[in-house]
Amino acid sequence: MTKNHSNQLVVDNITEGEIRKFKPDIVGITVTTPTFFDVRCNIVRIIRKMGDETVIVVGGPHVSALPEDTLRSCSEINIACKGEGELSMLEIANGNKLEDIVGITYRDGDNIINNQNRKPHDNINDFCFPSRHLVDMKYYCKGNPHVMHGIYSRATTIFTSRGCPYNCTFCAGSVALGRGVRFQSVELVVEEIEILIKDYKIEGLYFADDIFDVDKDRAVNICRK
Template sequence: MKLLLINPYFNSLIYSPTLGLSFLATYIKEHSRCEVAVIEPVTETLDAAELLVKIKETDFLGLTCYTESRFQCFDFAKKAKVANPRCQIIVGGPHVMSLSKQVLEHYSFVDIVIRGEAEDALLEIINGKALSEVNGITWRRNAEVIQNSDRIFCRDLSLFHLDYSLIYPEIKNWKDKEIHYAMQQVNHLPIISSRGCPYRCTFCASNNQWGKLWRGLAPEKMVEELTHLVNKYNIGYFRFYDALFIGSDSQAYKFCDLLEQARLKITFRIDIRVGTKPAVLKRLREVGCSVVGFGIESGSDRILKRINKGITRKQIDETIDVCKTLGYWLLGFFMISLPDETPEDFKKTAELFHRFDVFNLQFFKIHPDTSFYEELKAKGELSDEIWFETERGEEIFYSKETFPSSNYYRSEVEKRAKAIYLSQNIRKPFTAIKNHGLLRGCRTVLFSMIQLTLLPSKRATDFLDCLKRGWLGKLFKSRRYWR
């Protein structure tokens, strides 16, 4: 038997490999005789036609589905069923967890949807267990769509791990581009050590989709895994892709003590929660944590309360102060057009941007299985059908063009956000150089100055964008001039 796991995303850029598929592949490889492979089309420079050739010999095709790429996923699934009608097409991922029945009703070429944690459900399907007895799936019996009982989450994450040999040739040159340029000169590796989040932000589905709990690897297993990866792949920097790295203070201290004893020469990045204790941050810094990111979303106490973030502006300022004192490279994540947000609220958010080495500002997007999504459904502003209307595009922005309750037009915000990024590069040129290196950093500052001056003229900015993509931009971007 053959299982092929694919992230059916074919655009030109991805920020990190789809580690979830690699966890599944490892589990199936170690618990069955099934031949398994993981494919990330972008990193392997494969188009849909080339993948369809591989699918002709596949018994099971597993696709991960994100909201922002759902139409690519289902379009590919349809082509795959034509290429290999006998292949069972199984879809999982965050987008389909609460829409499993609708997905099967809309797309006859999808055979099974796995809801939630997929390792054991997928193994049972491959081993031929009757679908009626596989918890955590929604499936089709002739014309009837059947949703089985939920599967209980496994509390012992040591049962799941990732065999990087399945994907390492493809991710060998992967880099975390949001960090200090000097740290980008060593081998990087993305890693996950926990699942879930206990907090209940209204814009996020993680709490609902991961059983309203946080589960993490034991500190002993974490350090054991880091040691193995350092020795095997000569890794110097790890990027933890955990929604919440610190599950408890005691867990964090134990991890730091064991990491110190292991004497690994590494640095690493984690995402923390505002309000993390200074003593914990200090201890993490001592053992190699050099980069921290945290989701702030808004600088307004009123909006923080509205989205049930569970933090305050005072806590935000205090956590930033502690991190800067300890010498962390800081990343902040923000959103605009949050529910009931006014321009005055956003001014308070914008006050925080300059305090970060790198910040990310996104226009708020709607996702299924979130409290705010259910709120909009109750108001009659949308329904589940919105996810199947291709004319709306892949991303559903909470903008006034689509939702009467929003206070922002997307076109206005995009122009404003561009000006904010450009101003940040000009205001903090040395940070841009630290992030990108000398030549590329100078290029970034120079083009920011020109572009900000020409921003009111669309023709001028279009010309500048063309110039950046041409030989001049490539000249400044080339690393050989740095070396």
């Protein structure tokens, strides 16, 4: 997205004043089930009160599992992104016709239109690296015992793959990311780690892949490098 649309605002501690000042054309919000019905819906309603011009897009695990229900539950939302949202959001930002964008569910008057799902993108190297410069990394990476589970260090999370080869009944991972695993190249993983250490003084990393060592040889290779 940053390669195609440079005028962006990432608001983590959201304030109405910041949004009014920025006057966004599109607002994207990540939704999980525990946060949807209170925090996220309240944020959506605050944004909608500012006017009907802003397109409100939501994505994330909850939306991927229940896209139509998400729109019915919160009438202020315009579009739900299902599964991986990078390419769908880019097409929305580019002004593509909604009926032509796969991987979304959207409003058309009083109707809710559910487009076909987008296939998982094969080469996740295309999505490197996260635009961390748009958020307050000093705040998010300050020493705390939560990222590294009890180890008090300046730490952050990193993803080196997407998906899982298994189909556990309690997990919704395959709904959002599809079945099977797609790997980021070892070289790019190492480059990202080097950037985190150099630019953000990271002391600890939490690999947030569904299963980091599903390919044990690859995992060992990353650790050795």
